[in-house]
Amino acid sequence: MARHQKSNYDPEMLSIVSGKPPTTPQEQENQLIALATMRAQQQILDGTASSQVLTHYLKLGTSRERLEQMKLEHEAELLKVKAESFESEKEAAARHEEVLNSFKRYSGNFNDE
Numbered sequence: 001m002a003r004h005q006k007s008n009y010d011p012e013m014l015s016i017v018s019g020k021p022p023t024t025p026q027e028q029e030n031q032l033i034a035l036a037t038m039r040a041q042q043q044i045l046d047g048t049a050s051s052q053v054l055t056h057y058l059k060l061g062t063s064r065e066r067l068e069q070m071k072l073e074h075e076a077e078l079l080k081v082k083a084e085s086f087e088s089e090k091e092a093a094a095r096h097e098e099v100l101n102s103f104k105r106y107s108g109n110f111n112d113e
Contacts, residue, residue, distance in 0.1 A: 013082035022028035040057065059065055 022031055040049065040053050043053060044057070
């Protein structure tokens, strides 16, 4: 049989986390994450944390986790650079087209149609 604990929910706790009620779903999610982390910290300090909570935080401290986070950061940066490069290539192609049209106009081989 599952044990039931008295809820320590405090409605004012949400405002303590950020000082104001959330106005967007992202803000609400961030507040809930902060509250869950605070709850986990309190459980660890009290010695009442479940094995899942302990395992979660132990995994966060491993070198493998740090490497995976670093890899994700590098992949995100690579995607950003690729997107910038793509935009730069599009702009260069447009400038190239303008130059070609200018040469055509100069040589008299250009139609305005």
